[in-house]
Amino acid sequence: MPDARFDQMIAALEQSAAHNSSAYRRRVVLAGLLGYVVILGLLALLTGLTIAMIVLMVTTRTGIAAEVKMAIVFGLLSFALIKALWVTAPPPEGVRVEPDTAPALFDMIERIRAATGGSVIHDVRIIDQMNAAIVQDSGSLFLGARNRLYLGLPLLSALSPAEVEAVIAHEFGHFVGDHGHASGFVYRVRQRWAQVEERLPDGIVAGLLRRFFGWYGPWFAAYSFTLARRQEYEADQVAATAVGPRIMADALLRVAAQAGRFDTAWRLVWDQAPLRPDPPRSPLTTVASVFTEDDPADQTMIDRELGRSADRHDTHPTLAQRLAALSQSADLPARLQKTAAEPLLGETLAPIITHFDEQWHDWADALWADEHAQRQADEAERQAIAGQIAGGATSRDQLYRYAALTEAIDTPQSAAQAYAAVLALHPNANDARFRQGDMLLTTGDDAGIDLLLAAADGERALLPHAYRHIVDYLLRSGRPEEAAPYFAPLEQAERMEEAARHEANGIDETARLRPLSPDLRERLTALIDGVPGVATLHAALRDMDHADAPQIVFVFSARKEHVATQVLDALIEAMLPAGDLIGLERSFKRRWLFNRIRRLPDSSIVN
Missing domain, CATH: 1.25.40.10 (Tetratricopeptide repeat domain)
Incomplete structure (x- = not known):
């Protein structure tokens, strides 16, 4: 769906939701059920055809070979659909904490749960991100099974205990009452459809389903986007009722300011890499120290956030919109004297910091060494170029x-x-x-x-x-x-930048294609010379609406003994010096693109 059309649809749906939020919520749930009706209807059809083939094999003595083949085909398609419908959650991240080691945190969670009427939390995990979330795990078709609360250690280190209460209350607010059930259902539907589309095999049936999702996906995304944005307001109101609107507003403002400090602190950590061969022993402690300092840049960060407009790719309203809905001012909270991390995590804080520090070192030590070695190499290269410039280069x-x-x-x-x-x-x-x-x-x-x-x-x-x-x-x-x-x-x-990025990362039948210039064709031929596994490759230029330079588009097929994704990666790496490009493996789904490029003069690079 084009961006302008999506924006118009969102605007109209927001008016409808504002007029009657309960009715709109029911419409979104029904929209989600439509996808299930189509999938389950197709599954029932395929299962019925499989059973019919088996019955024919049992009751007739002719054409058994054909019936066996058809039963296998229908059965495999049914299995593929069942597998695609089963959402598998990745292993939970972070460090699990228990009530006996962090009693203050669990007392807070239970107090807020009771105040908001939220669901029981089965698992609490501390993560290394500036974020918080309640996630409902689901392995069944419709209902969630477990509620898991994620709390970022940087977030706990950046807020006061009262502000952490507001954040947790907001997260509970997403799953409270009728709109909470709708929220959980819509979340699982969006997750499931993304997985179904990704897992579908190639073929005629899958092609028909992809066409359905090509229409249904953007339509349901618009409907559920509007609901998700309204639920952010509702979750804020739940939190404001539980902890007070001023504390909720302070939490929003504090997060906006501290997020900027967090990013700056990590940049300062990495700025040391070229200068010292060993990384800091406890980077998390170093980063957390900035949260209680006086920083005049806080007001600057808040002012910038207050000036932002709503983002069509983010279901969260802007900071200004959320404060207005709470009827609260944008006054910067007082300097943070004591963070929530130590009183809430107690004796578990030190081992959690150690865990994340060790995890960071496992990931970062090699990169740090590379950064330091690169600085030495850069020094040597700069001296060499200085000599060339002095010589007249x-x-x-x-x-x-x-x-x-x-x-x-x-x-x-x-x-x-x-x-x-x-x-x-x-x-x-x-x-x-x-x-x-x-x-x-x-x-x-x-x-x-x-x-x-x-x-x-x-x-x-x-x-x-x-x-x-x-x-x-x-x-x-x-x-x-x-x-x-x-x-x-x-x-x-x-x-415009986002539109250009979106345009560059996808292609459809509206693409404006033209032949490569002889020089560019010659250059591409030279660049991919030696890339293994390429059976065929056809290329063209694509004129862009949101970029000055055209994009190189190529369709390739890999040799049987090679993995197509690895061949694609190698081709992109080899061809990048020629400019922006998008590459796709030749398939039935993309035959329209291959046919259009193939008809252009001199489009064949490898054949």
């Missing part, structure tokens, strides 16, 4: 590489000068102009604003990045009134 690639290495190694002032040297000889190098502007802003020089805008004017893809850097710079500088005029252009640019 003036190529754009050499100058830009020297500037990029200077940015990674040296001061922003030095990097800005290096990028200026690129532009002095290559004035159309918009990437260098963008980086120079960014470096100037880092030093506090407003001249970087004009350079960022000039770079974006020359290369449309840079526009959202330019606006983000400008807004961040002005807000960091304590100039929100100067940043405000950029909010709306930034949001528009981000919508």
Whole structure:
């Protein structure tokens, strides 16, 4: 469904839901049941045909071989549908905590459960993310079996105990009363349809089902999206009733501010990698320390969040919308004096931190060593290029590489000068102009604003990045009134960026295809030379609505002794230097694309 059509549908459905929320909720449940009716009806048909073939084999003596084959086919299709309908949950993440080791946490959960009328929590797990959620596990067709509460250790370290109560109450609010049952049902339906579509095999029956899901999926997504967004408001109201609207508002504001601190703290941890060979012993402790510091950037982060518009890809309303629904102001909460982590987790806190630190080291130590080794290699490369430049080298690639290495190694002032040297000889190098502007802003020089805008004017893809850097710079500088005029252009640019990303990641029958140029065809042929397992490959250019440059589209088939996904990965890696591309394996489902490309002149690269 096109973005504009989806947005119009969402707007109309939100009005309908606001008029009569109960009736709308029933409509969403019925919409979810429609998918089950189609799937279960097809399953009943296939099962009936399988039984009919078996009955024919038993009652007749002729045509048994054909009946056996048909029974096997129908039986396998029935089994594939049953398997696809069975949603399998991944193993639970995080560290499980028990009432005897964290009694204060479980007392809080039970107190909030009683206040909200929520369901019993069967499992509580601490995770390493700035998030919280209640997840209903389901292995049956309709009903959930267990409720699992996930609480992020960073979240517990970033909020007061009262604010954590508000967060938990909000999560309970998703599963309270009639709308809670609807929420759980809709969640499982969305999960199941995504899995069914992914697991369906190729073939005529699967093709028909995919066509159904191609219509039903976006339609149900729009209906359930509206319900999910309304339920965020309802969950906020449940929490406000349980803990008080001001505490709920403080929790929303605190999370918005602390999320920015959390991201910044992790960036600062990784900024040390080039400078020291050993990573910090306890990065989680280092990151958590920022949550209780005074930081004037908190208000900047809140102001930015308050200026955001609703995102069509996020069921959460904006911070401003949620505060307005609670009838609460956007006053920043007082500095956090004591976080909730220690009083709630008690003696389990230290081993949980150790567990996540060890988990982080298992993942990060090799990357850290690579970062440090890369810095040494960058130093050596920069010295070598400096010698070439001193000897008269003036190529754009050499100058830009020297500037990029200077940015990674040296001061922003030095990097800005290096990028200026690129532009002095290559004035159309918009990437260098963008980086120079960014470096100037880092030093506090407003001249970087004009350079960022000039770079974006020359290369449309840079526009959202330019606006983000400008807004961040002005807000960091304590100039929100100067940043405000950029909010709306930034949001528009981000919508265009998302549209470009969405367009680039998919393709349908409306794609505008044209032949490759002789030079590009020759280059692609050279790039994929040596890629093993390619049986055939046809390619074309696709003109894009949301990007300046065309996209390379190719359809390939793999040799029998090779795995198609591995061949695709190798082809994409080999062809990336030629530009943006999308590659698909040749199949019955994609025959329309193969036929269109094949009819273009000189589209065959491998045959």
